[in-house]
Amino acid sequence: MPDSLERELDASVCPSAAVAASGAIQPHGCVIGFDNGWREVCLASANLSRFFGLSPAEALGRSPERVLGLDGVIALQEALAAGSPGIALPTSCGGADLPGLHLSLQATGRHVVLTGEPLEGTAHDLPGFGCSWGARLAQADSASELDARLRQALLALTGFESCTLVRPEHGCLASERLPGAVYHSDGPSLWLADTWAGPVELWTAPGPHVELTSCPLRLAPPALGHWLADRQARAALILDLHEAPPGRSLAICWDRRPRYLAPPVRHLLLQLAQMAALRRTLLHETQRTRHRYRLLHERNTRLQRLAYTDPLTQLANRHRIEQVLDTELALASRNEAPLAVLLFDIDHFKSINDTHGHETGDRVLYRIARQAQSHLRDSDHLGRWGGEEFIVVVPGCELPRARELAWRMCRTLAQCRIAPVGQVTASFGVASRQPGDSCRVLVRRADQAMYLAKQAGRACVRSLAGAS
Structure with missing residues (x-):
């Protein structure tokens, strides 16, 4: 470029200029x-000759x-058809004393807008x-990382000195708060x-x-100039992080020195911002999925407990205890290990209900269950x-031992x-288990023994070891 970067920076703001945003651009590039x-050129920036x-x-x-030039137009049409962000020309229109350019295209419906910027400063x-x-x-692995x-x-x-990320969900410090026009602007992503x-x-x-809404040379809001001046910063980079609503998430970089970023660098920054947004969405969805899985697991556990638990005594209900007995009997039969079953019945329980009411009867059942549980091992059911x-x-x-x-x-x-x-x-x-016992046979034998205890005067223990 003929002028130094001190005067030719990407993205200018001039609060004192009384020019509408659609009527001027930043000075480091040109627009056609x-x-x-x-068919014909209908718009050109004042610095086109440069x-x-x-x-x-x-x-x-x-x-x-x-x-x-014909070759330049053909190359641009091919780039636009292929979805390319632009093309690089070593020199403009073959002029030896003119700078090499990066040409970007944006189709806006009725028009095609060509942006030319110098190639220098590209890594x-x-x-x-x-x-x-x-x-x-x-x-x-995390949003903070x-x-x-x-x-x-x-x-x-x-190469900027400072960088911060601002998101609506956690706000930002007053010293970093951007003008509202930046948050709500429909301008470029960078x-x-x-x-x-x-x-210009x-x-x-x-x-x-x-329409120049998407033009990378579009002027930033004048209020941004005041924001930079308050921080003694000359140059700023504001990058849309492309994250999902609500609000607009931005990366803000600023520097006391002039900074120029060539279009390929800016394209890379946009690509990284989009990649970070996708990764953030994935991390968020993974976290939500884990949270939902945890809630689902907790609810399933609660439902399983309700399905397996007697609501009054908080013991295993009959369906569950039958499953447990099936499992323990199969294990004992396979290992030829001993297994005992105790069946007990509260004496004169009908009289308790008739005399004191069902609420008292329920309290008796709960107390008996707690007393019985206190005598058992963790392995007993x-x-x-x-x-x-x-x-x-x-x-x-x-x-x-069971007796x-x-x-x-x-x-x-x-x-x-x-x-x-009282x-x-x-x-x-x-x-006790005998070879060939099924669950029904084993429980029936315990039930017969309990019947013998009732006949013997109640409040006692009777047992059967052999086949009934």
């Missing part, structure tokens, strides 16, 4: 607009081929930088601003207005068999006083 049929050797007056009304290995920083962003790596990438690739540079006016031919009947599955227990356990429980229950009933007793039947 033509109809979407590529880049293409033609004044705006000479360019307006001419065909794009007269300004860009030689941008694909390598993109691959390296993209991999680091993709490997971030992702933000830290994105800040590192922006500082490394731009702005560069310099408080010292003046705008646009020349237009008669006809429809050329207590469940409500039905009504006032309870069952205990005791793995690894021979018949003599001793039943007697301990029987005596403890007889010593327990439950108001207003003494409450139970009758116990004990049976």
Whole structure:
């Protein structure tokens, strides 16, 4: 470029300039607009001669081929059709004393807007930088780690002194708060601003207005100049992080020195911002999925407990205790290990209900369940068999030891006083596993033993070891 970067910075702001944003651009590049049929130039910036050797007056009304050359127009049309962000020309229109340019195209409906910017300041290995920083962003395991790596990438690739990320959900410090026009602007996804540079006016031919909303040379809001001046910063980079609503998330970099970022560098920054946004969305969805899975697991556990638990006594219900007995009996049969079953019934329970009411009867059932549970090991299983009947599955227990356990429980229950009933007793039947026993046979034998205990006067223990 003929002038130094001190005067030719990307993205200028001049609060004192009384020019509409659509009527001026930033000074480090030029703009040419033509109809979407590529017939004639209808817009040109005042600094066009510096880049293409033609004044705006000479360019307006001419065909794009007269300004860009036939080869340049063909290359641009092919780039636009292929979705390329632009092309690089070593020199403009073959002029030896003119700067090499990067040409970007934006189709706006009725028009095509061409932006020309100098090639200088472009790193030689941008694909390598993109691959390296993209991999680091993709490997971030948390939102905070992702933000830290994105800040590192922006500082490394731009050379700016400071960088911060601002999101609506957590706000920002008052010292970093941007003007509202920046948050709500429909302008480019990336702005560069310099408080010292003046705008370049646009020349237009008669006809429809050329829309410059997406033009990378579009002027930033004047209020941004005041924001930079408050921080004694000359240059600023504002990058849209492309994150999902609500609000607009931005990366803000600023520097006391002038900064110029060539279009390929800016394209890389936009690509990294989009990659970070995708990674952030993935991390957010992963976190939501884990949270939903945890809630689902908790609800399933609660439902399973409700399905397996007797609501009154909080013991295993009959369905669950039958499953447990099936499992323990199969395990004992396979290992030829002992297994005992205790079946006990609260004595005169109908009289308790009739005399004191069902609420008292429920309280008796709950207290009996707690007393019985206190005598058992962690490996034993207590469940409500039905009504006032309870069952205990005791793995690894021979018949003599099972009888001793039943007697301990029987005596403890007889010593327990439950108001207003007083003494409450139970009758116990004990049976041990025999070869070939099924669950039904084993429980029936315990039930028969309990019946013998009832016949013997209640509040006692009887057992059956052999087949019934």
